Amino acid sequence: MTWYEPxxxxxxxxxxxxxxxxxxxxxxxxxxxxxxxxxxxxxxxxWAWGAGxxxxxxxxxxxxxxxxxxxxxxxxxxxxxxxxxxRLFRSVxxxxxxxxxxxxxxxxxxxxxxxxxxxQLHTASPGTDATxxxxxxxxxxxLRDRMTAxxxxxxxxx
Amino acid sequence: xxxxxxxxxxxxVYTAPREWTRVHPIxxxxxxxxxxxxxxxxxxxRNLPAWVAGGNEEFEALDQVPFVWLSLGVIVVIAxxxxxxxxxxxxxxxxxxxxxxxxxxxxxxxxxxxxRLDRIEAVDVVQxxxxxxxxxxxxxxxxxxxxxSGIDLQYLRLGDAEALRNEVLALxxxxxxxxxxxxxxxxxxxxxxEPSVGPASIRDLANHxxxxxxxxxxxxxxxxxxxKVPTGRLLGSIALSTPTFMVALGAVAVVVAAVFLGSRxxxxxxxxxxxxxxxxxxxxxxxxxxxxNQINGGFQFTAATSEDGLRLRHGLLETRRQTVAPGRxxxxxxxxxxxxxxxxxxxxTMNVAGYQEDQQRVNTLxxxxxxDDVLLALRLVLPQVSDESLAAVVTGRGAxxxxxxxxxxxxxxxxxxxxxxxxxxxxxxxxxxxxxLTHELAVVPHERTQxxxxxxxxxxxxxxxxxxVVHSTPGPVRPVAANLDADAALDLLxxxxxxxxxxxxxxxx
Numbered sequence: 001m002t003w004y005e006p007x008x009x010x011x012x013x014x015x016x017x018x019x020x021x022x023x024x025x026x027x028x029x030x031x032x033x034x035x036x037x038x039x040x041x042x043x044x045x046x047w048a049w050g051a052g053x054x055x056x057x058x059x060x061x062x063x064x065x066x067x068x069x070x071x072x073x074x075x076x077x078x079x080x081x082x083x084x085x086x087r088l089f090r091s092v093x094x095x096x097x098x099x100x101x102x103x104x105x106x107x108x109x110x111x112x113x114x115x116x117x118x119x120q121l122h123t124a125s126p127g128t129d130a131t132x133x134x135x136x137x138x139x140x141x142x143l144r145d146r147m148t149a150x151x152x153x154x155x156x157x158x
Numbered sequence: 159x160x161x162x163x164x165x166x167x168x169x170x171v172y173t174a175p176r177e178w179t180r181v182h183p184i185x186x187x188x189x190x191x192x193x194x195x196x197x198x199x200x201x202x203x204r205n206l207p208a209w210v211a212g213g214n215e216e217f218e219a220l221d222q223v224p225f226v227w228l229s230l231g232v233i234v235v236i237a238x239x240x241x242x243x244x245x246x247x248x249x250x251x252x253x254x255x256x257x258x259x260x261x262x263x264x265x266x267x268x269x270x271x272x273x274r275l276d277r278i279e280a281v282d283v284v285q286x287x288x289x290x291x292x293x294x295x296x297x298x299x300x301x302x303x304x305x306x307s308g309i310d311l312q313y314l315r316l317g318d319a320e321a322l323r324n325e326v327l328a329l330x331x332x333x334x335x336x337x338x339x340x341x342x343x344x345x346x347x348x349x350x351x352e353p354s355v356g357p358a359s360i361r362d363l364a365n366h367x368x369x370x371x372x373x374x375x376x377x378x379x380x381x382x383x384x385x386k387v388p389t390g391r392l393l394g395s396i397a398l399s400t401p402t403f404m405v406a407l408g409a410v411a412v413v414v415a416a417v418f419l420g421s422r423x424x425x426x427x428x429x430x431x432x433x434x435x436x437x438x439x440x441x442x443x444x445x446x447x448x449x450x451n452q453i454n455g456g457f458q459f460t461a462a463t464s465e466d467g468l469r470l471r472h473g474l475l476e477t478r479r480q481t482v483a484p485g486r487x488x489x490x491x492x493x494x495x496x497x498x499x500x501x502x503x504x505x506x507t508m509n510v511a512g513y514q515e516d517q518q519r520v521n522t523l524x525x526x527x528x529x530d531d532v533l534l535a536l537r538l539v540l541p542q543v544s545d546e547s548l549a550a551v552v553t554g555r556g557a558x559x560x561x562x563x564x565x566x567x568x569x570x571x572x573x574x575x576x577x578x579x580x581x582x583x584x585x586x587x588x589x590x591x592x593x594x595l596t597h598e599l600a601v602v603p604h605e606r607t608q609x610x611x612x613x614x615x616x617x618x619x620x621x622x623x624x625x626x627v628v629h630s631t632p633g634p635v636r637p638v639a640a641n642l643d644a645d646a647a648l649d650l651l652x653x654x655x656x657x658x659x660x661x662x663x664x665x666x667x
Contacts, residue, residue, distance in 0.1 A: 003614075004612070004648055006652065079659045080655055080659070088615075088616050089613065089614070089615050089616070090613070090614050090619075091611055091612065091613035091614070092611060092612045092613075092648070092651065093609060093610070093611040094609060094610045094611070094651060094655045095609040096607075096609065096655070096658060096659060096662065098659075098662050099607075099608050099609060123608045123609050123629065124302055124511055124608055124631045125608040125609060125629035125630055125631055125632070126632055127608075127609075127611075127627065127629035127630070127636070128608060128609045128629045129611070130609065154662070
């Protein structure tokens with residue numbers, strides 16, 4: 001990453017996030033591939049190309065997932081949190097602790113199985129897109145509490 | 159019930175209630191539902207004789223039912239409407255406390271809301287035409303906290319609404335200044351022997367017909383008018399708006415087509431009008447609605463300042479008096495359409511937390527004004543900035559006046575706007591220019607910045623460009639400085655985050 005590297009302790013998203021995202025991706029792609037394979041045997045062998053294309057597409061999406069997760073990072077600075085994400089369409093968001101209205105921690109069943117969580121920061125603006133994906137579950141609670149405490153110390157109303 | 163006594167010495171005084179109080183008993187029957195009900199009753203009354211006579215085949219089924227039953231049915235329906243109204247009125251109550259305003263309502267699904275006084279963003283007194291005739295008003299209290307978090311009371315006597323507004327604003331100012339000491343503004347009922355107005359009742363209604371200037375225990379903070387929009391200019395601005403232009407263009411096109419292509423086209427148009435009459439009526443209603451909203455929203459538009467915030471008054475049939483608490487304007491947008499350029503007119507819209515995005519009638523700071531009005535309006539939001547620098551900011555384009563413009567390599571991506579784009583972090587606010595046919599300038603005070611972002615798509619990356627996004631509360635202003643030099647955008651992000659931090663610290667101190 002050459003894009004925006006100020007002096008800060010960057011925490012990158014946990015690599016296990018790649019696994020959970022790929023599981024969801026490949027369950028979907030798996031159904032498509034199986035469909036094409038069945039068609040190959042039932043109708044004509046030409047459908048095999050479809051299965052191949054689906055596999056290639058899946059591989060490409062896997063690469064995108066890998067690139068996306070490895071580009072996602074955040075850094076806690078003294079007064080604000082910086083979140084960066086994306087490779088092709090990339091963005092950096094700076095959220096001051098004093099502007100946080102509330103912090104939301106969530107984890108789906110798959111994420112829980114891999115001990116991951118998602119933290120979402122809400123400000124008074126709907127445009128604030130500050131979601132931390134792939135936070136280690138044991139860190140999530142402490143991170144939330146730390147941010148809430150800092151938010152209270154720096155609360156600036158609106 | 160004390161009826162108002164004539165004479166200045168015994169003018170009854172309105173106060174905001176500290177204990178649970180119901181809204182005006184007429185309220186349930188002033189909405190649109192009951193009006194539809196009355197239309198239905200009128201329709202019934204007109205057609206009933208014909209049905210009873212049995213002349214109309216469509217209603218033959220009704221002839222099977224005896225007249226007595228029919229009448230009973232109608233009476234039951236009317237009784238149900240009135241009964242439901244009484245029930246919903248009994249369960250629609252409000253009061254104010256030292257820290258918050260409370261409202262509860264609902265028959266089956268009870269709703270209990272409180273608005274913390276130190277979080278109040280704006281208080282509006284609205285008088286739709288029907289309510290205005292009866293001397294009633296609606297009170298909308300906006301608090302920060304997303305859709306549906308404000309309190310809407312409809313309807314109160316105008317005096318009750320104003321008393322409530324004044325006390326809420328006074329308490330809110332006190333609550334914001336010091337949370338420990340109780341504000342002195344708390345009124346004591348009838349302290350100087352003045353009779354207080356009793357609770358609202360139906361019998362009382364006639365006494366308040368068309369009331370315009372009620373006396374309240376806590377007087378409204380004195381206000382100073384800053385600018386007014388003359389009616390002539392308002393009508394002119396509507397005549398020079400894009401919808402007028404489109405309507406005129408459409409009419410000219412029809413006439414030209416009819417003249418040059420002969421009567422067959424005329425017949426075709428008439429046939430088209432005949433077949434889709436309802437669509438055309440809908441279309442015309444939409445156009446009429448647009449123009450009506452423009453006129454009604456901007457009519458006699460007056461902006462004023464007062465101790466408890468920014469005051470905006472406007473309206474022809476539906477009047478609205480808004481009070482935006484001090485420092486609650488989050489961002490403003492100065493815009494100038496292509497047709498307004500020759501006249502030098504501008505419009506200003508604003509973001510206020512609590513007002514929703516689609517509410518054009520509450521989000522307008524200046525419906526139409528000259529550059530002088532624009533400067534006055536901006537000074538309301540940014541009192542520290544001098545006029546000369548602001549004038550240059552408003553009238554300049556692109557990189558004029560120390561702005562950072564979009565580089566020439568943005569032309570491919572952004573052929574129309576790149577010359578006009580520019581961003582400058584002033585001492586007190588961030589200014590973002592843009593627009594092509596409509597020139598735009600977004601102003602975000604540093605201490606009002608919520609969060610900031612820089613984004614870059616693949617084409618921008620190749621051209622080494624990036625866009626700076628300032629996140630503001632929901633509203634018509636969405637400040638984006640698009641297609642800046644990528645390094646400049648990131649530098650600005652760092653600087654702006656630091657500036658916003660410093661100004662927030664100032665605001666807290």
